[in-house]
Amino acid sequence: MRAAGLGALADLGFRGLDNDVCDPVIVTGFHASRTHKLAAGQKDANRVLAGGRAPVGHGFAHLKNWRILAKLRIDPARATQLLRALLVLTNLEVNR
Structure with missing residues (x-):
């Protein structure tokens, strides 16, 4: 995908699949845990990512x-x- 200049928006299940932090091909959200809470900017980034993934998910649901x-x-x-x-x-x- 990197050679073709393509990228993908993915959920947290794809974390760790793309190791290039400077030039990610697979964009995932930020993960919170019991000891690590998300900052406001990270929550906003997750919200924007979910907004970009939602129409694609809805399109596939309709096609099914x-x-x-x-x-x-x-x-x-x-x-x-x-x-x-x-x-x-x-x-x-x-x-x-």
């Missing part, structure tokens, strides 16, 4: 309602077109 995706056996390029079409239909249905 389409049962055709469970039996998808086509070329990945065609699958991308199908997913885009299903996402448009889902957005139309949600906004209606």
Whole structure:
């Protein structure tokens, strides 16, 4: 991912996967513990991260309602077109 210039927003389950602190590819939130409380800035950063991840999670949740995706056996390029079409239909249905 780093060579392609891509990055990912991830939850705390992906902590430690990316060891490059100066140039992270996988951006995770800050973790609090019983002895280490989060500062106000860290809480704000977690809130912004969650706001960026939420629409993607909601999009995948809507796409899972389409049962055709469970039996998808086509070329990945065609699958991308199908997913885009299903996402448009889902957005139309949600906004209606």
